[in-house]
Amino acid sequence: MNKKLVPLISQSEIAATVQRLARELDRDYQNRFPIVIGVLKGSFIFLADLIRQMQTPICNVELIRLSSYGCSTTSSGEVKMLMGLTEGVINNKDVILVEDIVDTGLSTSKAIEILKADNPSSLKLCALLDKPSRRKVQVEIDYLGIEIPDRFIVGYGIDMDEKYRQLPAIYAIEE
Ligand SMILES: O=P(O)(O)OC[C@H]1O[C@H](OP(=O)(O)OP(=O)(O)O)[C@H](O)[C@@H]1O
Numbered sequence: 001m002n003k004k005l006v007p008l009i010s011q012s013e014i015a016a017t018v019q020r021l022a023r024e025l026d027r028d029y030q031n032r033f034p035i036v037i038g039v040l041k042g043s044f045i046f047l048a049d050l051i052r053q054m055q056t057p058i059c060n061v062e063l064i065r066l067s068s069y070g071c072s073t074t075s076s077g078e079v080k081m082l083m084g085l086t087e088g089v090i091n092n093k094d095v096i097l098v099e100d101i102v103d104t105g106l107s108t109s110k111a112i113e114i115l116k117a118d119n120p121s122s123l124k125l126c127a128l129l130d131k132p133s134r135r136k137v138q139v140e141i142d143y144l145g146i147e148i149p150d151r152f153i154v155g156y157g158i159d160m161d162e163k164y165r166q167l168p169a170i171y172a173i174e175e
């Protein structure tokens, strides 16, 4: 079935939002050398743009991979860790977890639970998009980009069945 892509967030709005988040992180992480952890795959473009806008030095960039959506627009509810961190890498470090979108909250809460077990000295969440109307578990977003309505979105790293990640802006899918 053909999908219609309806523009939701423009490239310029994304860029301004990334700038703002980078300034907020710079303000809070001066002289702290945080570890920035991106959640693959969806956050890869946001992560790359965000760290290039940050001026405060970063100790390390790490990537983890979770998956729950598979080939559909509905979360399976079962979040799998497909790729984790090297042991000990965040022990006693300030960690910034970077997510593209918090929807049900299941992926992010799982990531937070796993990372907390590795004893970071602090752990904060930076998310580009928040879809609070779909939340199933509570997630506190410390650095939030844009709140969005209950639409399935794609672009800027975010996919539907692995498609559309390369689009430079964010679109809502309509049947
Ligand atoms: O709050 P939730 O309902 O858990 O949804 C949010 C997660 O879903 C997407 O990942 P997905 O599982 O589709 O994997 P992907 O990033 O590799 O596309 C997205 O990148 C978030 O990590």
Ligand code: HPA
Pocket (backbone or CB within 6 Å): 069, 101, 103, 104, 151, 152, 153, 154, 158, 159, 160
């Ligand atoms: O709206 C969405 N689009 C794509 N992937 C997602 N994962 C959670 N929510 C979404």
